[in-house]
Amino acid sequence: MSKQTTLLDPIPLRAQFPALQREVNGRTAVYMDGPGGTQSPQSVIDAMGAYLAYGSSNLGGPFDTSRHAVAVNAAARAAMADFLNASPDEIAFGQNMTSMTFSVSRAIARTWRAGDEIVLTRIDHDANISPWLLAAEDRGVTVRWLDINPADCTLELDKLPELLNEHTRLLAITYASNAVGTINDVAHAVKMAQAVGAWTYVDAVHYAPHGLLDVKALDCDFLVCSVYKFFGPHTGVLYGKREHLENLTAYKVRPAPASGPGKWETGTQSFESLAGVTAAIEYLAEIGGPEGTRRERLVRAMERTQAYEVALSLHFLQGATAVPGLKIYGITDVERLDERAPTFALSLEGFTPQAVATYLGEQGIFVWAGHYYAIAIMERLGLLEKGGLVRIGFAHYTTIQEVDSVLEALKQFSESANSLKS
Numbered sequence: 001m002s003k004q005t006t007l008l009d010p011i012p013l014r015a016q017f018p019a020l021q022r023e024v025n026g027r028t029a030v031y032m033d034g035p036g037g038t039q040s041p042q043s044v045i046d047a048m049g050a051y052l053a054y055g056s057s058n059l060g061g062p063f064d065t066s067r068h069a070v071a072v073n074a075a076a077r078a079a080m081a082d083f084l085n086a087s088p089d090e091i092a093f094g095q096n097m098t099s100m101t102f103s104v105s106r107a108i109a110r111t112w113r114a115g116d117e118i119v120l121t122r123i124d125h126d127a128n129i130s131p132w133l134l135a136a137e138d139r140g141v142t143v144r145w146l147d148i149n150p151a152d153c154t155l156e157l158d159k160l161p162e163l164l165n166e167h168t169r170l171l172a173i174t175y176a177s178n179a180v181g182t183i184n185d186v187a188h189a190v191k192m193a194q195a196v197g198a199w200t201y202v203d204a205v206h207y208a209p210h211g212l213l214d215v216k217a218l219d220c221d222f223l224v225c226s227v228y229k230f231f232g233p234h235t236g237v238l239y240g241k242r243e244h245l246e247n248l249t250a251y252k253v254r255p256a257p258a259s260g261p262g263k264w265e266t267g268t269q270s271f272e273s274l275a276g277v278t279a280a281i282e283y284l285a286e287i288g289g290p291e292g293t294r295r296e297r298l299v300r301a302m303e304r305t306q307a308y309e310v311a312l313s314l315h316f317l318q319g320a321t322a323v324p325g326l327k328i329y330g331i332t333d334v335e336r337l338d339e340r341a342p343t344f345a346l347s348l349e350g351f352t353p354q355a356v357a358t359y360l361g362e363q364g365i366f367v368w369a370g371h372y373y374a375i376a377i378m379e380r381l382g383l384l385e386k387g388g389l390v391r392i393g394f395a396h397y398t399t400i401q402e403v404d405s406v407l408e409a410l411k412q413f414s415e416s417a418n419s420l421k422s
């Protein structure tokens, strides 16, 4: 983080989010379900409404509203290119990350032969596992697994070289875990994969709201994310190196573009969502201040976000020691907070994760319970059949007071049950 960075103040930002003003049972709602989806500022809501109000159209018509749809489309591609440090023609949109991954994995798998190998990880969301497992089955390809260290839920990246060889075609790896929050050293993983000529497919869905993405620096072959996880609408985004997007054969209808990113966009896109994508990126860029290009503003915005979220994580971890029976999975060493997102998977002794989430929900605190589709890591931790874990996730609009309120609620719940027992 640069020395000039001032710590982010969530209060003026929160005022822009109508959903953050919601009351539940007489209390202001506390949104700690960001890993499942974040809220949107008014500017995103307005941009989506404005697109529809202007007049909807498909692309390519010789009239005003169609030209408008083309412009909205191009603006969203440019905005996402700034967010990822890519070129607009390397950005494709789709329904969500899962659908896009199923589609691209089929196209990539067409180039595989029996005897080829791929590497998957036990820390990934199932959306970056099942599409590859099915593709591997179709093509007679061997799947190798990169394991985690259960003590701190970090990926055993030092074991990756043992799994890679001249037959490896692909490494599918998440940037950050949507369950335990671990941030993986993806740049290092990409280098190791490149050393044997394997491609890398990076799931940046969970990382995107928490840190800077830079596909050029990573040099990954593909990267996917979902705008509803970073304050925008439900739209999936695929980055692919230009040569891959051009050379691979897409599953598409014949009249669809044969080249360019449109080749990877099946059917008609949600143009109102694309208007919202641009507004979400503009919202984030504003956090980085007025100076410089949009990319430079985004770089500063994500630095500020990361620094602020580390402060939230520190506060949470320090306060968590006072909650009886609370066990946090993943990195808890406060010296290593830059290795994790502010997403905490935890258990409370004597309660099911569902009971904890339900209790918090009654207090107006929104958290998740279960496996959140991160089934490989839940299985590895022996928790899949036991109801998984509670997941508490912070975003840049979370306040220290909200962190205190969830800690207090957890403490009360734990103590109330303990007092019933005695």
Ligand SMILES: Cc1ncc(COP(=O)(O)O)c(C=O)c1O
Pocket (backbone or CB within 6 Å): 035, 036, 095, 096, 097, 098, 099, 125, 127, 128, 174, 176, 177, 178, 203, 204, 205, 206, 225, 226, 236
């Ligand atoms: C890490 C991660 N990857 C992939 C996905 C799937 O994203 P989508 O809902 O866009 O398909 C999620 C959704 O929660 C996620 O957290």
